[in-house]
Amino acid sequence: MAAKLRKGDKVVVLTGKDKGKEGTIASVDPKAGKAVVEGINVAIRATRQSQNSQGGRIPKAMPIQLSNLALIDANGKPTRVGFKLDGDKKVRFAKTTGDVIDA
Numbered sequence: 844m845a846a847k848l849r850k851g852d853k854v855v856v857l858t859g860k861d862k863g864k865e866g867t868i869a870s871v872d873p874k875a876g877k878a879v880v881e882g883i884n885v886a887i888r889a890t891r892q893s894q895n896s897q898g899g900r901i902p903k904a905m906p907i908q909l910s911n912l913a914l915i916d917a918n919g920k921p922t923r924v925g926f927k928l929d930g931d932k933k934v935r936f937a938k939t940t941g942d943v944i945d946a
Contacts, residue, residue: 846873847914847924847935854912855921856883861907865915869904877906916940 848854848868855865866880884907892898913921916937923938935944 846871848878848909848912853915854878854880855915856880856907856911857913857921858911859884859907868912871909872906875906876909878909878912879904879906880912883907914944916944917942 848871850868850871852868853865854868856862861883864883866883869879869881871878881904884905885902886905887900888903890896890898890901914924914937916922916939918940920939922940924935924944925938926933927936928934929943936942937944
């Protein structure tokens, strides 16, 4: 199945402690149905010191469910994503405006 949300997409959080916050998707795990968004769902993890990094309490962005994220369209509003054929190519489009997201 084609991915409605991809790495690099600008999204807004719909539910949870970070509701309303915006960020960019850093990575997507389609098998688990989760994505890591920069600055969203941050947890503090204690890590040991190593030769190349300082130890201590380090904030880390944790995965968030894809269903709790909505893509931000050209107008800056959250939108759902659909698919349509543009010639012989399958493209994503914003349901609110009908604009193609990636050509």
